[in-house]
Amino acid sequence: MPAKSAAQQKAAGAxxxxxRGDTPKGRLKGASKSMLSMSEAELERMASTPRKGKPEHVRN
Structure with a gap:
């Protein structure tokens, strides 16, 4: 599932x-903290989404 906004893409990257163990889990907040339950493959797909043409935030 590709990211729908730049903010979602950044949170997936965090x-x-x-x-992967590069950043302590305790430093995460908000959306990135709730994304920890996703698989590494799903996070990789969201984080690798190009930001060009994506809005910074999307209202649901």
Whole structure:
């Protein structure tokens, strides 16, 4: 599932970093903290989404 906004893509990147052990999990907040339950493959797909043309935030 690709990211729908730049903020979602950034949060996925932060969660992926924590999942791989590069960043302590305790430093995560908000959306990135809730994304830890996703698989590494799902996070990789979201984090690798190009930001060009994506809005910064999307209202649901």
């Amino acid at each position: 969660a992926l970093s924590a999942k």
